[in-house]
Amino acid sequence: MFSKYLFGCFCIIFLIINSASTNPLGSYVPINDKDLIFSFLPSTMKLQRYEDSLYYFGTIFKGNFFQSMQFCKYHGMDLVSIDNKEENNFIYDFLSGFLSSGDYLFWSSGVKTEPDNHWVWMGTGKPMTYINWLPGQPGNTANERYMEIRYVNGNRGMVFNDQIAGQANHVICEISVPRAVGL
Numbered sequence: 175m176f177s178k179y180l181f182g183c184f185c186i187i188f189l190i191i192n193s194a195s196t197n198p199l200g201s202y203v204p205i206n207d208k209d210l211i212f213s214f215l216p217s218t219m220k221l222q223r224y225e226d227s228l229y230y231f232g233t234i235f236k237g238n239f240f241q242s243m244q245f246c247k248y249h250g251m252d253l254v255s256i257d258n259k260e261e262n263n264f265i266y267d268f269l270s271g272f273l274s275s276g277d278y279l280f281w282s283s284g285v286k287t288e289p290d291n292h293w294v295w296m297g298t299g300k301p302m303t304y305i306n307w308l309p310g311q312p313g314n315t316a317n318e319r320y321m322e323i324r325y326v327n328g329n330r331g332m333v334f335n336d337q338i339a340g341q342a343n344h345v346i347c348e349i350s351v352p353r354a355v356g357l
Contacts, residue, residue, distance in 0.1 A: 285323025
């Protein structure tokens with residue numbers, strides 16, 4: 175009982191301190207009453223949850239790699255990092271609910287490091303352990319150091335392609351939301 179009271183007091187103090195912030199992204203938003211997770215995400219962003227992450231699918235916004243990274247960072251998120259086949263399928267299944275036939279390109283946080291040419295997720299800092307390359311990729315041509323992910327209607331999952339940074343693509347942003355302990 176005392177721990178719930180203490181937790182409640184901590185949350186109220188935390189909200190009061192941070193409500194005075196000049197953060198342009200809005201106020202804290204509880205995700206649900208079980209997790210009690212707070213974020214600087216604007217309440218107008220439509221987010222989808224999978225496992226311990228929230229995703230924003232920017233199907234209207236288009237920008238180069240750096241503009242897309244800036245877009246996600248402005249909203250307190252990172253470009254998406256796809257860690258496994260299940261997460262890849264979740265993203266594809268969600269997009270297939272409203273995208274028509276065609277080829278849609280999205281930036282991910284995947285980049286090829288120099289000088290060793292290893293692919294890593296900039297959103298997590300981890301090396302890629304799951305990769306679903308488009309046939310014939312990565313092309314490894316000069317300056318194709320950034321990973322786009324492609325939605326192709328009829329595929330099973332998103333497919334990956336190396337690309338130059340200047341390509342204008344849509345964006346998928348992601349933020350980790352760890353589960354609260356003991357609630």
